[in-house]
Amino acid sequence: MVRKRRKLNKEMEADIAASIKKVEFISAMIRDITEEDIQNEYAEAFAQVHLAAKQLGELYKLEGFTEQSEATLALYKDLLKNFEEEYEL
Numbered sequence: 001m002v003r004k005r006r007k008l009n010k011e012m013e014a015d016i017a018a019s020i021k022k023v024e025f026i027s028a029m030i031r032d033i034t035e036e037d038i039q040n041e042y043a044e045a046f047a048q049v050h051l052a053a054k055q056l057g058e059l060y061k062l063e064g065f066t067e068q069s070e071a072t073l074a075l076y077k078d079l080l081k082n083f084e085e086e087y088e089l
Contacts, residue, residue, distance in 0.1 A: 006064025
């Protein structure tokens with residue numbers, strides 16, 4: 001059976017690349033927090049954002065540009081916005 005080709009989207013690829021860099025940057029900032037309790041609190045709060053970015057990259061790699069990948073990108077952006085509003089880095 002022939003497998004369908006993935007539909008690609010340059011804008012989404014750029015958003016995914018930016019999300020990976022943003023997650024790496026924020027993760028590094030969280031690791032730089034010296035007080036362990038605060039560091040753990042931030043890491044736990046950021047875990048959902050990190051997971052959404054990871055799922056987005058994997059989903060796009062497997063399926064390409066789909067409604068589900070668009071929804072995952074929107075979820076990532078919403079989670080990141082909420083994290084940035086609640087936690088100061």
